[in-house]
Amino acid sequence: METHSQKFKIRLGLFVAGGLALFVLAIFIIGKQKNLFNPVFKLSTTFYNVSGLQVGNNVRFSGITVGTVDDLTIINDSTVKVDMLIRKEIQKFIRTDCEVGIGSEGLIGDRLLIISQGSLDAPLAKDGDQLTSTEPVETGTIMASLQVTAGNAEVITQQLAEIMIKINSGNGTLGRLIQDSTIAENINQTIVHLKQSSLGLDENMEAAKHNFLLKGFFNKKEKAAEDAKKKIINDEKKAADKKAKDEKAKEEKAKEEKAKDEKK
Numbered sequence: 001m002e003t004h005s006q007k008f009k010i011r012l013g014l015f016v017a018g019g020l021a022l023f024v025l026a027i028f029i030i031g032k033q034k035n036l037f038n039p040v041f042k043l044s045t046t047f048y049n050v051s052g053l054q055v056g057n058n059v060r061f062s063g064i065t066v067g068t069v070d071d072l073t074i075i076n077d078s079t080v081k082v083d084m085l086i087r088k089e090i091q092k093f094i095r096t097d098c099e100v101g102i103g104s105e106g107l108i109g110d111r112l113l114i115i116s117q118g119s120l121d122a123p124l125a126k127d128g129d130q131l132t133s134t135e136p137v138e139t140g141t142i143m144a145s146l147q148v149t150a151g152n153a154e155v156i157t158q159q160l161a162e163i164m165i166k167i168n169s170g171n172g173t174l175g176r177l178i179q180d181s182t183i184a185e186n187i188n189q190t191i192v193h194l195k196q197s198s199l200g201l202d203e204n205m206e207a208a209k210h211n212f213l214l215k216g217f218f219n220k221k222e223k224a225a226e227d228a229k230k231k232i233i234n235d236e237k238k239a240a241d242k243k244a245k246d247e248k249a250k251e252e253k254a255k256e257e258k259a260k261d262e263k264k
Contacts, residue, residue, distance in 0.1 A: 039088040040067065041127040045100040045113075050080050051136045052111050053102055059084050059113040060103075066090045069113060084113060095122040096129060102136040 047053075050072060059067035067086035075081050086094070095118025103114045115131070125131065 045133040097122040101134040
C-alpha cells in the first residue's frame with residue numbers, strides 16, 4: 001500500500017514539475033515575442049484607417065521582425081495613433097524620415113507594420129518620436145478595380161470577336177481586302193507597274209548620262225566624287241605619316257634620355 005502511495009506521489013510530482021516547466025517555457029516564448037525581456041524604445045505613427053491592425057501584431061524593418069504594436073488610440077474621427085515597441089538594438093538603423101506602412105502576413109495573414117529604410121543624411125529616431133505613415137490600400141478597393149478591369153476586358157473581347165466575324169465574312173475594307181481576290185490581283189499589278197516604272201527611270205538616267213547636253217554635268221559630278229575620295233585618302237595618309245613621325249620622335253627622345261642616364 002505504501003509503495004503504491006509513493007508511486008502516486010512521484011507521478012504527481014513529475015506532472016506538476018512538467019506543468020511548471022511548460023508554463024515557464026510558454027511565458028519565456030511569449031515574452032520573447034512581445035519583447036518583455038528585451039530593452040525597447042517607443043515610436044508612434046498615425047493612420048486614417050489601420051485596416052484591421054491589432055495590438056500585439058509584429059513590426060518589421062528590412063523584412064525582419066523588430067518589435068510589436070503596443071497600443072491603438074483613436075485621436076479623432078480621421079486619425080488613429082499607433083504606438084510601437086522596437087528593440088533597442090535596432091534604433092541605430094531607424095531614421096526620422098522612415099515611413100510606416102501596413103502590410104499582411106501573406107495574402108490572408110495577420111496585419112503587421114512595415115518600417116521602410118530612411119536616408120543616411122537624416123538623424124536617428126529617438127524614443128518617443130513619431131514617424132510618417134503611408135495609408136494602406138483596402139482589399140475592397142483592389143477588388144473593385146479588378147472588377148472594372150475585368151469588365152473592360154470582356155467588352156474588348158466581344159468587340160474583337162465581332163470584328164473577326166466581319167473580316168471572315170468579307171465585310172468592311174479589311175474583310176474585302178482579305179477575302180476578295182480581285183483586290184489582291186490589283187495590288188500585284190500595281191507593284192508590277194511600279195517596278196517597270198523604276199526600271200524605265202533607271203534607263204532614262206543612263207541615257208541622260210550619255211546625252212551631249214547633260215554629259216558635262218554628270219562628268220563634273222563624277223569628278224567631284226573622285227576628288228572627294230582622293231582628299232579622304234590623302235588626309236588618312238597624312239594622319240598616318242604624322243603618327244609614325246611622332247612615334248619615331250618619341251623613340252629617339254627615349255633613346256637620348258637612356259643614353260644620358262647611362263652616362264651619369
